[in-house]
Amino acid sequence: MRKIHFITLLFIWILLISISFLWNYSNVKVNNEKVVLNKSQSFFNQILISRSWNASHGGVYVPIDEKTQPNEYLKDSAKNITTLNGMQLTKVNPSFMTRQIAEHNDRRNNVHFHITSLNCIRPKNKPTEKEIQALKRFEAGENEVLNFVEFPEPSYMYMAPLHAEQSCLQCHGFQGYKAGDVRGGISVSFPAKVYIEAMRSQIISLSVVHFILLFLGILGIVLFYKINNKYFAIIGDKNLELQQTISGRDKLFAIIAHDLRSPFSAILGYLDILHQDYKELSEEEISDCINEADKAAHDSFDLLNNLLIWAKSQQDGIVIDIKKVNLCQIIKEALLPHLNNANIKDITVKIEVSEEIFICVDEFTFQSIISNIITNALKFTPRGGTISISAIEENELVKITISDTGVGIPSNKIKKIFNEDVLVTTKGTDGEAGSGLGLMLCKELSEKNKGKISIESTLGKGTNVILKFPNCNTNL
Template identity: 30%
Template structure:
């Protein structure tokens, strides 16, 4: 009587004869078939092929076991697809007991239940998980899931891999994230999280740096949202993602540098080139207007000023063009071998007059007769700027030593002076192309401050390194290497 009134279908099937011996009336609700119609069907007819195969495989495994003894009972649970009267397959869950019937045949007592809705929900969940997994794998984002009450966090494999860790290298504590946030970024991170937890913001968003396994830092876009609350509204759970922004941040920094370089370029064109041209125009106008009144000595004086201004302006323009080529990636290196002493002497010949005016002694030291393998034009340009800088900041009767020293597989070129040296506060901006600060020389010489910045640009484009050691009031030593 109970079987007649429940929605689950109760049935028995004689496995030996492959026929149903009983089916409860609820089969009509499940499949649309009458009891009589259902009783006349065989198992192979009502099950989908995959489900029928499961039964076939079970028979191969269970029949030998059941044949060993009449008291043997085996319980199993299956999920099948069963065909309804309209031909559509529905998912059913079957709880079955395999045993012997009173006549000695092998029989199954089963209960079938419609699980179509559950299977559809599982499918939708699986599809959703696949879409989520595909989206995350495609975007390379890492996922985190923070239980606020336990303070435990699930970090996805991609979250860990982003920082260079394996799946088993980090535990599930919040501190694993917190201790890796850059100290300069942590306060803002915690403040933004607090704003979201307190309802100030709809979501948590923050850009910060995270320490990687190799001790480098990566920029990440960290986003999250409360997904679960208690009945009183208190947050319980936040789920979020990490997006690697390192490449974008580096690109933005590069763009900022390019913009700053462009501004510096415009400043030089607008001021540092305009000033000498104004001087050229002024002195040439003065000479033209007073040509008949000036004697030979006065004319020669004006012409020397014009010549000196023209040469320095030409050198500055040449440096700007060289710097521009380097910035645009159009600087082509012409690597060759040349003698250190000869190359230095050629540079000294071009600055001899300036050094002589201040009675500065220049000395070349190269006990090993060094051979340089580099772009000769870049070598001479860097060296000329360093020597001019040394002359500018060395007192009358001073001394400048240009030397070469072999270290490992490279030759270090040094320009040493006994001039005024460099104040510690100036060291930080010495190579900064964005710094506009310049200092007059010991003889009142002015400058653009561009020479040292060009040296750094050219040396690094050549794969080398440039640095300085200086003591204020005692002099400076500039060193540089050029990669072979």
């Protein structure tokens, strides 16, 4: 590859990641504004409904107490009445009721309502500077205004107009209003901190994901550039190695582009739901979101771990140190990280391996083989199933069988599982992601340990994965 092509490829990749980030960043801001707007509209509409109910009754009477004194601005001969049993009542009109609800909301929900007008009767209803600007925009034809206010604390202020209705003219007719006129408006203000933090958290997550994609893409391009330049000049007997490298490169990009992006998208999606709708979600829905995000995170980790081991194996970066190891003990160590997942799916794991059997393998890669096979068995075994691990000595070999009571594998797929040119991707019984890389990695690592792997399966009954490795008991 020429240097100009390398630089162009880097530029295109960076440009694509930048466009993706900016587009998603814009969506985060737009979605946050929609959430705030929906909340504001809900509060405002509730006030309108309450006012409409009040107006439909021509006002309502409530007992006079310290918090509810007669409205000095209400011109009504029947403003104050006394019941037959001597209880003193005062009439609460829509405006008075709005102020009462506003005070109650301010105390309980930290949400502030303010009814105001450019032509106020009550001095305390005088509009602020931003409310004046909004009221003028209403008179010009706008239907609502949403502002972000920095002082005295970051908050959102939503405002929508109040139009004069026939029932309103009883109190405001003397001001010259006619039905349909913009008589004023109600502003709804509430702290913006929780929304700003939620948006910031989403942007941070978005940045991390795009940085990882950018880094992996650049790393892939750089590796490709170096490998390509190194092998480009080699012809003849090195041509096969070059083709394998190109095939590995394509496979790596395919995994990164699809299987790595999908879990991160799922994580972001569930985090977005939690950030935006946390207060509206039930405990069960919150738990489901967390469980699904956790499952996606573990899938991502498993895939990255396999990618790292696979990348090392492709570059001969794995050092194989074959030595005598106790089979039962090494299997138990490999199983340990998977016991929690087995418990979650109520799957029984049985180890039927004699403590007296020793095999000759590299400990790290053998544990990777067992771990990948157990991961697959857990994915494709329904809840309440069983996974069994057994071993027998066959002269110079030890035959290890890992059996599950899972869904089984079609015979046509078994032939493709160990094919490096085809990645067989299948969802687990609980929707777990699978890249198809695990079993292919098991085949490569088995061969590096002078072992073999094969699969026997029956649809609906389960799968047997059979491993054969050198028996150390015969080589003492």
